[in-house]
Amino acid sequence: MTKLLLAAVLGLGGVLAPQPVPAIQWEKCPPDPPYPAPGQGIECGTVKVPVDWSLPDGEQIEVFVSRSKARKQKLGTLVTNPGGPGNPGATPVMMAPEEFPDEILDSFDIIGFDPRGIGRSHGIQCDDALVSRAFTPPATQAAWDELVVHNRRLGESCRKRTGPLFDHLDTMSVARDVEAIRRALGAEKISFLGQSYGTLIGQQYAQLFPDKLDRLVLDGVVDHGLKTAAAHLLDGAKEAERAYREHLDPAQSRTVTLLFAKADKGTLKHGKTTVTPHMLTALLNEHLGADSMKEVIGNLATGKGEVPFEPPYVEIMHRATWCRDFSVATTFAQFGKAMAAARKAAPGIRYNAQSTDFVLGCQGWPAKVTNPPATPEVKGVNALIATHERDLATPKAWALRVAARIPGAGRVVLAATGHITYRRHAVTDAQKCVQREVSGFLITGEDSDTTCGI
Incomplete structure (x- = not known):
């Protein structure tokens, strides 16, 4: 095939040029x-897309919209995604009011x-x-090897039961x-509003189709430029420690230090639960900045009251998509070194439990990184970046x-600790500022460049 003919039939990124798409048949x-x-005023439908975008005439699936x-008065069309990976993005629009x-x-x-x-x-x-199996x-x-085997078995079960789609769940395909x-x-x-993981969909759409974007909002932003497990763990740990130092007073910090000392010895208990160091870190991660934080720390210290432990668990689509988008496969020795660096960066809280869970979920996952980390400059897009402090x-x-x-991207910072800044139910003046x-x-x-809540 000549270069001229090849250019005519191939679209951006080596994918075959798009075929006509039938109009959506809207219904109840x-x-x-x-x-x-x-x-x-709320309707639903489907759009057929190829399982493999490099084979547009191959097997098809239906995307629910x-x-x-x-x-x-209609000003435009706003496509949204609330994140995950794993959240059904059609549901929030079905509950749009x-x-x-x-x-x-x-x-x-x-x-x-x-x-x-x-x-x-x-x-x-x-x-x-x-x-359903949890991990720490x-x-x-030996424990690392067992985790790798488990993740591989899980992934192979997904591939067998899901079929060819399993190998095409990367964000570029989305x-x-x-x-x-x-x-x-x-x-x-x-226009596109992406929140959390949905921001990666928005970024990659902007990469591929900048001329089809009117306005782009990225809220709670994923950085696809993270190239190693160590980078994920270190960034997460630094952010967790910043929140820890912001929200714990000296007395609470001393209490947490004592709780970690007990957890390290295996003597920290709450009711019938033996609280491990990982459980304690995860608990703190979950409640930093929340009204419940002081009560949770106090209840754990006294052994009285409720402490809402959440079992360590990674949503299956976190693995099925994230493990195709990020090169976080590593060895036990490298993981140990990266965790040591994370603990050095976060002496109070130790590390970021979610970053750790995401990295561990990809070890042994039987799928290639088909959408590897990249840091392209996206030109010609009118964008606004929103984030918590x-x-x-x-x-x-x-x-x-x-x-x-x-x-030229604008920035809005909500001066608080949290995730996702833009919501219908804005309560505080700072949240209302972000909404505006x-x-x-x-x-x-x-x-514009705005900080809300100072």
């Missing part, structure tokens, strides 16, 4: 228990979708007995699905790095 949404039935039609501010409900057709492998979009199937950071080579949705909508351009799920440093790769900034950007396209 199916039941979505335990949520209430969608209200007036939902739409909340603009209540007043509870999820989006009035000014956005009035001005946009809002489109949600379940990404491939999730929910009603050919949801991934695995051996439930293997999925291995302390020995971004191409978003483009298929745009074409099926007949929209010349879309301290975010244990997606550190502020990630948001700043991504903003630097999008020339993000909604205003989506409606007018005008952004």
